[in-house]
Amino acid sequence: xxxxxxxxxxxxILSGLIIPFLQGTRRTLFVLLIPCVALISIWNMSFxxxxxxxxxxxxxxxxxxxxxxxxxxxxxxxxxFTGSLFCCKQAKSKELAAAFVxxxxxxxxxxxxxxxxxxxxxxxxxxxxxxIIWSVQTEYSWRAGMRYIVIHLLGGVILMCGISAYxxxxxxxxxxxMQPNSIGTWLILCGFxxxxxxxPLTAWLADAYPEASFSGTVFLSAFTTKTAVYVLxxxxxxxxxxxxxxxxxxxxxxIYALLENDMRRILAYSIINQVGFMVVGIGxxxxxxxxxxxxxxxxxxxxxALLLMSAGSVLYMTGKRKCTDLGGLIQSxxxxxxxxxxxxxxxxxxxxxxxxxxxxxxxxxxVDEHLLWVWLLLxxxxxxxxxxxxxxxxxxxxxxxxxxLRPDEPPINMQMAMIFFAAVCILIGIxxxxxxxxxxxxxxxxxYTAAHTLTQLQLLLFSGLAFFVLLPLMKRTLTISLDFxxxxxxxxxxxxxxxxxxxxxxxxxxxxxxxxxxxxxxxDGILNIRFSxxxxxxxIMIVFIISLSYFLF
Amino acid sequence: xxxxxxxxxxxxxxxxxxxIIILVLxxxxxxxxTLHPHFEIEGLFGFxxxxxxxxxxxxxxxxxxxxYLIKRKxxxxxx
Numbered sequence: 001x002x003x004x005x006x007x008x009x010x011x012x013i014l015s016g017l018i019i020p021f022l023q024g025t026r027r028t029l030f031v032l033l034i035p036c037v038a039l040i041s042i043w044n045m046s047f048x049x050x051x052x053x054x055x056x057x058x059x060x061x062x063x064x065x066x067x068x069x070x071x072x073x074x075x076x077x078x079x080x081f082t083g084s085l086f087c088c089k090q091a092k093s094k095e096l097a098a099a100f101v102x103x104x105x106x107x108x109x110x111x112x113x114x115x116x117x118x119x120x121x122x123x124x125x126x127x128x129x130x131x132i133i134w135s136v137q138t139e140y141s142w143r144a145g146m147r148y149i150v151i152h153l154l155g156g157v158i159l160m161c162g163i164s165a166y167x168x169x170x171x172x173x174x175x176x177x178m179q180p181n182s183i184g185t186w187l188i189l190c191g192f193x194x195x196x197x198x199x200p201l202t203a204w205l206a207d208a209y210p211e212a213s214f215s216g217t218v219f220l221s222a223f224t225t226k227t228a229v230y231v232l233x234x235x236x237x238x239x240x241x242x243x244x245x246x247x248x249x250x251x252x253x254x255i256y257a258l259l260e261n262d263m264r265r266i267l268a269y270s271i272i273n274q275v276g277f278m279v280v281g282i283g284x285x286x287x288x289x290x291x292x293x294x295x296x297x298x299x300x301x302x303x304x305a306l307l308l309m310s311a312g313s314v315l316y317m318t319g320k321r322k323c324t325d326l327g328g329l330i331q332s333x334x335x336x337x338x339x340x341x342x343x344x345x346x347x348x349x350x351x352x353x354x355x356x357x358x359x360x361x362x363x364x365x366x367v368d369e370h371l372l373w374v375w376l377l378l379x380x381x382x383x384x385x386x387x388x389x390x391x392x393x394x395x396x397x398x399x400x401x402x403x404x405l406r407p408d409e410p411p412i413n414m415q416m417a418m419i420f421f422a423a424v425c426i427l428i429g430i431x432x433x434x435x436x437x438x439x440x441x442x443x444x445x446x447x448y449t450a451a452h453t454l455t456q457l458q459l460l461l462f463s464g465l466a467f468f469v470l471l472p473l474m475k476r477t478l479t480i481s482l483d484f485x486x487x488x489x490x491x492x493x494x495x496x497x498x499x500x501x502x503x504x505x506x507x508x509x510x511x512x513x514x515x516x517x518x519x520x521x522x523x524d525g526i527l528n529i530r531f532s533x534x535x536x537x538x539x540i541m542i543v544f545i546i547s548l549s550y551f552l553f
Numbered sequence: 554x555x556x557x558x559x560x561x562x563x564x565x566x567x568x569x570x571x572x573i574i575i576l577v578l579x580x581x582x583x584x585x586x587t588l589h590p591h592f593e594i595e596g597l598f599g600f601x602x603x604x605x606x607x608x609x610x611x612x613x614x615x616x617x618x619x620x621y622l623i624k625r626k627x628x629x630x631x632x
Contacts, residue, residue, distance in 0.1 A: 383606075
């Protein structure tokens with residue numbers, strides 16, 4: 001093994017293992033210091049590959065640093081720092097420990113130069129993120145975490161199958177740009193897309209993330225989907241299919257968020273919506289589009305974490321998460337409200353916020369490529385983002401009817417984290433060159449032209465008008481919306497109950513016949529609900545894989 | 554009675570009036586700003602304003618109709 005360089009991902013993973021042994025101020029200092037060390041180290045590294053390990057007949061490359069990986073590592077480190085600041089005094093040690101391992105896994109995926117080490121850290125992320133969900137220790141989080149890990153292990157199996165086939169075809173484990181033109185690359189693409197929240201398995205995200213603690217969701221929102229965006233950026237730039245998948249994700253996110261009542265689930269759906277913009281950019285594949293996707297991933301991680309911190313503060317102080325129970329909190333939580341509103345403006349790409357300077361690069365790329373329909377849909381979606389997240393979240397939580405709740409502002413460390421990220425959102429919006437300087441390709445784009453600023457304002461403000469005009473249609477109800485998870489949460493259960501009843505009937509008939517032949521003998525019941533549930537899930541998975549393979553091949 | 558500024562009837566009226574003035578101004582500003590339409594449709598006067606409004610109306614109505622099909626009580630999976 002040759003590893004002359006410092007590996008920020010492994011540093012975070014090891015730190016995660018130390019955190020449970022620290023308490024009080026020591027723990028606080030430790031969780032704030034380590035992300036800073038990771039950030040400084042990544043900016044002191046030179047581009048290129050390093051840290052090679054011989055494994056079986058393969059050489060694993062743990063560090064492959066270039067501008068693309070550096071921008072992702074940078075935003076990951078900043079988010080771990082601010083997320084830790086947000087909850088350093090409140091979070092359980094096991095949650096913080098899992099968050100560090102998770103973030104370290106994400107950094108290691110981004111740095112991985114080969115498919116095998118990428119896979120190992122990919123799976124580590126799945127395990128650590130499940131532990132974040134479980135660390136809240138409620139019945140709901142246990143079940144949601146179980147569904148989450150099953151879906152991600154399925155994704156892992158698909159990815160491993162793809163990698164095996166790819167290595168078999170090409171003889172190389174290097175992770176470079178590829179085309180979906182063989183079984184191996186198709187399966188790799190499917191494995192990547194599953195983590196991005198692409199259809200059909202979109203439901204895991206909005207199902208699991210809101211079940212984590214007030215702070216756990218902040219960490220969860222940052223890494224899994226954005227690591228998927230990174231691997232798609234590196235592995236499949238310019239794959240046209242991604243434009244259509246991205247557009248689906250964009251509108252799926254908007255429509256489901258419009259129907260949703262849980263404030264953190266609204267934000268979870270909007271993650272899929274925003275990742276959709278990045279996936280469209282990757283699909284367009286020009287330098288402008290890829291820059292746009294990377295820039296949007298950077299800004300999105302920050303404003304989404306800010307929004308979830310704002311929602312997390314409300315949850316922490318009130319214990320409530322449904323829009324039907326909230327409202328009027330601007331009166332007693334002005335700091336949380338203002339930070340939440342800045343996050344909401346940033347996600348809506350309002351001028352002078354970070355979203356404006358990043359998302360418009362993707363839109364501009366569709367113009368440069370003369371893709372009229374893609375551009376029209378992206379513009380409609382931009383208006384829709386303001387509708388479903390930009391206004392809906394702050395309106396139903398901090399304004400609308402007065403719920404009578406008068407919670408205090410959250411503790412000072414939580415406020416500091418929110419104020420810091422709110423300031424970053426605005427600073428990037430005002431000085432975009434800071435972000436543009438980090439992007440993988442040279443940027444020849446000026447976001448602040450009079451025409452662009454005006455047309456964006458028209459689009460957003462009239463979208464806002466539509467919201468208030470149609471407010472009666474958006475009255476919140478105590479409901480959830482059915483999604484693809486219905487198949488494994490309801491249908492699988494129905495099938496398993498059917499199997500269980502049939503087998504029980506069969507068993508009792510058999511018992512009667514046996515005891516008639518040989519009195520005194522009976523057949524004991526080895527059948528139980530877990531067995532039947534496994535059978536039901538198995539059947540669903542088989543049907544899914546068969547239909548997937550039908551579409552693919 | 555709620556004394557907070559945001560909940561007074563007079564403030565809501567003021568907010569609506571200022572919002573409408575801003576909306577009208579953003580459309581009128583097009584007279585003074587040279588747009589550089591790439592697609593023909595972009596060149597229509599006030600296109601982004603009308604497009605933003607109409608697509609949002611369409612999305613809300615679509616969500617409402619879809620809601621009738623896919624909305625369930627929030628304890629649907631618990632029972």
